[in-house]
Amino acid sequence: MSATENTPLAKINSVFTGFGLMHDSMVYWAVVAGLALLGGMIGDSYVHHILILVFIWCIVIASWDLILGYAGIFNYAQLVFFTFGAYGSAMLSIYAGLSPLLAIAAAAGIGAVIGLIVAMPSLRLKGEYVALFTFAVHLALPPLIQQGKAIGMGGNTGLLGIPWLNLFGYQVSSIDKLTWYWVALAFGAVCVYLIYFIVLRGRMGLAFIAMRDADTFAQAIGVNEYKYKMLAFVVSAVFTAVAGGLYAHYTSVVTPKVLGTEFFLMAMVMLAIGGMGRFPGAVLGVFIVVIGNELLRSFDDFRLLLLGVAVVLTVIFLPNGVAGLFAKRK
Numbered sequence: 001m002s003a004t005e006n007t008p009l010a011k012i013n014s015v016f017t018g019f020g021l022m023h024d025s026m027v028y029w030a031v032v033a034g035l036a037l038l039g040g041m042i043g044d045s046y047v048h049h050i051l052i053l054v055f056i057w058c059i060v061i062a063s064w065d066l067i068l069g070y071a072g073i074f075n076y077a078q079l080v081f082f083t084f085g086a087y088g089s090a091m092l093s094i095y096a097g098l099s100p101l102l103a104i105a106a107a108a109g110i111g112a113v114i115g116l117i118v119a120m121p122s123l124r125l126k127g128e129y130v131a132l133f134t135f136a137v138h139l140a141l142p143p144l145i146q147q148g149k150a151i152g153m154g155g156n157t158g159l160l161g162i163p164w165l166n167l168f169g170y171q172v173s174s175i176d177k178l179t180w181y182w183v184a185l186a187f188g189a190v191c192v193y194l195i196y197f198i199v200l201r202g203r204m205g206l207a208f209i210a211m212r213d214a215d216t217f218a219q220a221i222g223v224n225e226y227k228y229k230m231l232a233f234v235v236s237a238v239f240t241a242v243a244g245g246l247y248a249h250y251t252s253v254v255t256p257k258v259l260g261t262e263f264f265l266m267a268m269v270m271l272a273i274g275g276m277g278r279f280p281g282a283v284l285g286v287f288i289v290v291i292g293n294e295l296l297r298s299f300d301d302f303r304l305l306l307l308g309v310a311v312v313l314t315v316i317f318l319p320n321g322v323a324g325l326f327a328k329r330k
Contacts, residue, residue: 025197032189039181048177050294052250055181055188057286059243061270062195063236069276070200071232072212074131077118077138078267079259081237084114085244086254087145087153090162093249095152100165104245111241112234119233123226138264142256158255162248174252187246191239196279199235208232212277265304266293272311275321284322 042048064078088110092103118137122130149155165172165183172179199205207228210218219225248254257263266289274285289307296303318324 085241089245115237275323281323
């Protein structure tokens, strides 16, 4: 072994990209395989439904963690990307006759375009002004959708009768929860892997972290701030739009309610409890909040209050979220 391989930099590189990446990938896919087997053992369609939503939300929150937790950009338009993906995929299937899988792939392109549109004015702003602008975009979209009945967006009622997925000639209806479980798991596993193991462990991810932690220094060593912040918006929007398309074809209906306050608050709670910028924090936050939210259905009047209390306790006792526990163990 050469002296170079014994240096701290070589060890960090092996943990982040070399042997460490291989080990972490094996662990990750082993967990995914376990979840796939678990799906076949579960006989309750309601439990399947909850876990399908978990897998879809994992894509959304992992994408948001990429831009907010790792790139440090205060973007609050994440559900805008989700909505455009859902409506775009649904409309392409209904009106253009595109197969659902192709429509979901096209939703990724729609997400990239919307990501660029939101990013261009956002990148002229700094800090909390980015948050204000992107949240304003979020607030402005529901009235636009409600007025979009003339172009086939369904207005207040939304889009109904969205075609089901067609897998090799087999129609996967919303009733077939087990097949949907495996489909959602496959989409979620691939997207989360691409985000955390490919994008964030590559040059792009290192640039995001450098901009977040030492913006001035990152620019001094040649990191193009505008380019990488633009990429953060686009990559995050692409994956989130895919999740929106998947959600639309699973539920067969999409309405402006996806931009409602409850959805937005739920997403924020998932990030807060899981921990931003610390894999697998965001993913664990999705499991905890979605499953916990369902368990609290019987306390419907106090459900959001209890979730709020959970966030406050997490901030006090686990300021880095659940992921902070893993960091302490290491």
